[in-house]
Amino acid sequence: MLEIMKVTAPLLIVLMLAICAQAICFIILEQNAIDKHNLIDSEKLSSPNFFPALMNVYYLALGDFENTLNYTASKDSILYWLLFFFGTIFMMIILLNMIIAVMSISYEGIIEESDAVLVREKLNLMLEKEFFIKGAYEELAQTTNLVSFEVDPEVSENQEQANVMEEHFAQIKTEVDSLKCQMEMMTSRNTASNTISYTGFEKITQLIQNNEKKYEQ
Structure with a gap:
């Protein structure tokens, strides 16, 4: 609300100045009226007042044309109608x-x-809780129960270990690729905003890449 008021304040000031200027013009024309009839107050007074003239112009700006019926009562009716069109x-x-x-x-x-701001706060929260993510990946790297398998006694021990490690790394590789795709989608979805910091995404992506290299070793 405050931001909207700050943006619209200059236009509101211009509008008020235009209303005051037109009210003063009506007062000057009213003083020159032939029958001294106050077209602004709709009462016969010796001289027009500024506040009623101001309210009359304000109503005119909002679309109230009731006072236009009195414009022809003055010798300056042409000027009255010019001010009316201006308003x-x-x-x-x-x-x-x-x-x-x-x-x-x-x-x-x-x-x-x-x-x-909402996305930026989410990124800040991810950075604050980065040690949870790091701990989860370290635990994942040390886990030996990721894949359940049955040992075939006919298969040699070296071949068995090679197959198990291959399956193990294939599954880890799939999980890492899935996480990287999710991070890339989140980053591309928010590239239109210049106010967002991508430090969180970059750090998490770097963390995934480091763990991926660790697994490959």
């Missing part, structure tokens, strides 16, 4: 629509930024 085109059509558009764009930017 409807500049304030009601241009400025108000610009404010709405800027608010929409700001809201979309805030949503994208919140998604980026």
